[in-house]
Amino acid sequence: MNAKRPQVVIIGAGFGGLNAARALAKLPVDVILIDRKNHHTFQPLLYQVAMAVLSPADIASPIRAIFRGQKNVKVFLGTVADFDLDKQTVKFEDTDVTVPYDYLIVAAGAGHAYFGHDEWASVAPGLKTIEDALEIRRRVLMAFEDAERRAATTGGHESLNFIIVGGGATGVELAGALADIARRVMRNDFRYIDPKQARVLLLEGGPTVLPAYPPDLSASAEKQLNDLGVEVRTHAIVTAVEPGFVRIGDEVLPAAVTLWAAGVGASSLGKHVGAKTDRAGRVVVANDLTVPGHRNVFVVGDLAAYADREGNPVPGVAPAAIQMGKFAAAMIKADLEREPRRTFHYLDKGSLATIGRSKAVGMVAGIHFSGFIAWLAWLFVHLMFLIGFRNRFFVMLQWAFTYFSYQGAARLITDKEQT
Amino acid sequence: MNAKRPQVVIIGAGFGGLNAARALAKLPVDVILIDRKNHHTFQPLLYQVAMAVLSPADIASPIRAIFRGQKNVKVFLGTVADFDLDKQTVKFEDTDVTVPYDYLIVAAGAGHAYFGHDEWASVAPGLKTIEDALEIRRRVLMAFEDAERRAATTGGHESLNFIIVGGGATGVELAGALADIARRVMRNDFRYIDPKQARVLLLEGGPTVLPAYPPDLSASAEKQLNDLGVEVRTHAIVTAVEPGFVRIGDEVLPAAVTLWAAGVGASSLGKHVGAKTDRAGRVVVANDLTVPGHRNVFVVGDLAAYADREGNPVPGVAPAAIQMGKFAAAMIKADLEREPRRTFHYLDKGSLATIGRSKAVGMVAGIHFSGFIAWLAWLFVHLMFLIGFRNRFFVMLQWAFTYFSYQGAARLITDKEQT
Numbered sequence: 093m094n095a096k097r098p099q100v101v102i103i104g105a106g107f108g109g110l111n112a113a114r115a116l117a118k119l120p121v122d123v124i125l126i127d128r129k130n131h132h133t134f135q136p137l138l139y140q141v142a143m144a145v146l147s148p149a150d151i152a153s154p155i156r157a158i159f160r161g162q163k164n165v166k167v168f169l170g171t172v173a174d175f176d177l178d179k180q181t182v183k184f185e186d187t188d189v190t191v192p193y194d195y196l197i198v199a200a201g202a203g204h205a206y207f208g209h210d211e212w213a214s215v216a217p218g219l220k221t222i223e224d225a226l227e228i229r230r231r232v233l234m235a236f237e238d239a240e241r242r243a244a245t246t247g248g249h250e251s252l253n254f255i256i257v258g259g260g261a262t263g264v265e266l267a268g269a270l271a272d273i274a275r276r277v278m279r280n281d282f283r284y285i286d287p288k289q290a291r292v293l294l295l296e297g298g299p300t301v302l303p304a305y306p307p308d309l310s311a312s313a314e315k316q317l318n319d320l321g322v323e324v325r326t327h328a329i330v331t332a333v334e335p336g337f338v339r340i341g342d343e344v345l346p347a348a349v350t351l352w353a354a355g356v357g358a359s360s361l362g363k364h365v366g367a368k369t370d371r372a373g374r375v376v377v378a379n380d381l382t383v384p385g386h387r388n389v390f391v392v393g394d395l396a397a398y399a400d401r402e403g404n405p406v407p408g409v410a411p412a413a414i415q416m417g418k419f420a421a422a423m424i425k426a427d428l429e430r431e432p433r434r435t436f437h438y439l440d441k442g443s444l445a446t447i448g449r450s451k452a453v454g455m456v457a458g459i460h461f462s463g464f465i466a467w468l469a470w471l472f473v474h475l476m477f478l479i480g481f482r483n484r485f486f487v488m489l490q491w492a493f494t495y496f497s498y499q500g501a502a503r504l505i506t507d508k509e510q511t
Numbered sequence: 512m513n514a515k516r517p518q519v520v521i522i523g524a525g526f527g528g529l530n531a532a533r534a535l536a537k538l539p540v541d542v543i544l545i546d547r548k549n550h551h552t553f554q555p556l557l558y559q560v561a562m563a564v565l566s567p568a569d570i571a572s573p574i575r576a577i578f579r580g581q582k583n584v585k586v587f588l589g590t591v592a593d594f595d596l597d598k599q600t601v602k603f604e605d606t607d608v609t610v611p612y613d614y615l616i617v618a619a620g621a622g623h624a625y626f627g628h629d630e631w632a633s634v635a636p637g638l639k640t641i642e643d644a645l646e647i648r649r650r651v652l653m654a655f656e657d658a659e660r661r662a663a664t665t666g667g668h669e670s671l672n673f674i675i676v677g678g679g680a681t682g683v684e685l686a687g688a689l690a691d692i693a694r695r696v697m698r699n700d701f702r703y704i705d706p707k708q709a710r711v712l713l714l715e716g717g718p719t720v721l722p723a724y725p726p727d728l729s730a731s732a733e734k735q736l737n738d739l740g741v742e743v744r745t746h747a748i749v750t751a752v753e754p755g756f757v758r759i760g761d762e763v764l765p766a767a768v769t770l771w772a773a774g775v776g777a778s779s780l781g782k783h784v785g786a787k788t789d790r791a792g793r794v795v796v797a798n799d800l801t802v803p804g805h806r807n808v809f810v811v812g813d814l815a816a817y818a819d820r821e822g823n824p825v826p827g828v829a830p831a832a833i834q835m836g837k838f839a840a841a842m843i844k845a846d847l848e849r850e851p852r853r854t855f856h857y858l859d860k861g862s863l864a865t866i867g868r869s870k871a872v873g874m875v876a877g878i879h880f881s882g883f884i885a886w887l888a889w890l891f892v893h894l895m896f897l898i899g900f901r902n903r904f905f906v907m908l909q910w911a912f913t914y915f916s917y918q919g920a921a922r923l924i925t926d927k928e929q930t
Binding site: 129130131147148149150152154156157160161166168169170187189222223226233237240241244245246280281282283284482486489490493503504505506 | 548549550566567568569571573575576579580585587588589606608641642645652656659660663664665699700701702703901905908909912922923924925
């Protein structure tokens with residue numbers, strides 16, 4: 093090359109950042125991809141790691157391995173603390189070294205939001221990372237172990253209630269999987285307690301579960317959850333989350349384990365790009381997904397707040413992040429080829445939420461479906477989009493094994509806190 | 512049953528305890544199996560978890576799942592603190608509840624021994640548990656990441672030395688696997704460092720690696736290690752283990768990661784059975800593996816010190832623990848059937864140590880072999896003895912995948928300490 097190649101720095105190797113980096117493969121740019129973890133996590137299947145069906149390595153791939161063959165990508169493991177938009181540099185948390193950029197793509201995603209009650213976080217973990225999933229797995233398995241030991245030594249045990257706060261897709265998936273575990277997987281494993289006596293409660297603040305879905309599918313999901321033994325409580329506004337119980341108004345619900353699936357808060361990096369953020373902390377981006385006033389700074393994925401022409405906000409889901417990441421790369425390509433910038437349009441390819449081991453609801457191209465056929469569609473889509481042949485193959489095998497044996501393969505309590 | 516069934520309490524679900532419990536399946540006894548973990552770990556393959564080839568769930572099985580079908584076994588998760596040999600009870604660490612026994616089988620195994628330098632433990636982790644393996648994996652992968660970041664930002668990095676202290680089977684296996692990782696797996700993953708420049712040093716205090724093997728196989732192992740690029744140092748007595756370096760006499764060896772494979776110390780529970788212990792803390796047991804003076808207390812596996820008729824000590828290996836566990840169960844059966852106790856004899860079926868992805872040394876029935884054929888034998892034996900069909904199947908697939916792709920499948924850094 094004669095001219096110096098532009099340097100594109102991407103923050104975050106989730107769906108948005110990963111797809112941006114891939115789409116830049118053939119362009120005369122140098123890409124630096126920075127993430128706090130050494131692996132990309134396939135978040136839609138995280139709940140299966142939490143529920144001990146899959147192992148972390150089944151749904152996560154080392155970022156370096158993904159980009160081994162793409163020579164214009166460099167991968168850095170590190171935590172970004174801030175940007176200097178004038179000097180065009182990225183600052184890390186733990187070192188004075190800065191990384192310069194010509195283009196910046198911020199794809200730092202979202203974490204959990206506890207509606208101003210950050211003290212609930214340690215009591216009710218959410219599900220965003222492999223570490224979250226292993227912590228949830230540990231708590232769920234330990235609840236059964238504690239009940240067994242208590243029953244063996246004292247003759248009784250506290251109620252084995254699992255409470256999931258939030259009836260969106262993650263909450264519905266966790267509730268269905270938990271009901272499966274209690275009724276099927278653990279069935280013959282204990283001598284003093286009956287795992288089937290465990291209660292799974294799904295608390296939703298609004299009028300229906302899956303509020304982003306049409307009413308008929310929400311109703312179908314609720315029915316399928318009931319069939320699995322999940323108690324769905326709608327209009328249930330949680331007012332306190334404490335060790336051992338959850339409060340709804342004046343009602344106290346005992347809880348062996350409480351899980352949080354109610355709120356998502358954008359990465360704090362959103363505050364550092366010098367643009368307006370919405371209530372959830374997401375950056376309000378322009379039509380080309382850039383930060384107003386900074387044509388070379390893109391924000392994509394869960395961290396971006398963007399509404400399409402009709403005013404519908406683009407949802408915080410994997411397909412949206414993928415499309416945004418590819419679009420940002422396409423705009424950099426347009427600049428290099430002196431083409432004009434375009435307006436981002438989100439193509440909604442449909443939604444699927446799974447409920448237990450053979451149920452689901454979905455909508456694709458205006459068609460609503462539920463039950464086993466929706467579950468097969470869910471299976472197919474999630475295998476297709478998993479990164480890497482090995483992962484697809486192994487996850488399919490693990491699912492087949494789990495499906496026919498009723499055995500979660502990965503029921504290991506491996507946390508260091510456990511002695 | 513008319514008479515009260517005798518209660519057999521087994522401490523530890525390693526090879527010894529697990530096989531004792533299984534052998535008691537058909538007997539009119541109640542078995543209580545207590546372990547600190549909820550899973551049995553197939554220790555011979557732990558180094559493959561540490562080296563990111565296998566996932567924890569591939570080599571560990573939930574203890575409850577193993578005994579699901581054996582109705583006379585109850586599984587307790589807990590840490591045993593002490594025994595009352597007169598009242599015949601077991602005490603836990605964190606509760607006043609005690610468990611009574613008619614027979615006690617102590618199979619608590621061994622941990623690491625640092626020769627009076629416990630402060631070395633945090634610098635140089637050993638490999639006994641899943642948690643150990645994940646910590647070693649984290650340190651090894653982070654060493655490459657740190658070097659890459661340093662090279663990218665400052666133009667250079669410290670020497671990437673991996674030092675393994677101890678040239679027994681575990682040390683040899685770790686060294687071979689590390690050399691493979693640096694030379695093959697990581698080959699194309701970095702842009703600033705050349706992973707092949709990493710040095711793997713295996714330090715052995717005695718005159719040869721694999722000191723428990725005959726001289727020709729030790730020599731063969733050393734040659735195979737050299738072929739993989741491992742630097743073997745014999746007569747190397749380590750005098751200091753500090754962050755960043757290891758000292759041998761006056762020589763200072765810089766170390767990015769130091770691993771400990773040099774010493775094994777018996778579980779501290781050995782001191783609580785009221786019998787003589789040897790220098791390594793192992794309980795000196797009678798001919799029937801009981802504690803002298805307590806015919807109903809057996810000690811089996813790595814915690815037992817026992818020499819056969821010729822005075823050869825039984826080695827601390829899985830086959831010995833399996834044979835001892837089964838023998839203790841057989842002696843309980845003999846008591847129930849009013850048969851006399853017998854003398855334990857260890858049947859040495861041979862030894863195998865693997866070196867990297869296609870080399871090994873072994874001896875079976877007096878025949879010595881090494882190289883690829885020994886590696887195939889190692890593969891076969893370790894698949895055979897893995898617990899559970901699922902594990903055997905998945906581990907075989909993971910190995911096949913890793914073998915042909917040169918890709919460790921599980922290269923995830925998932926520790927909480929990593930941000």
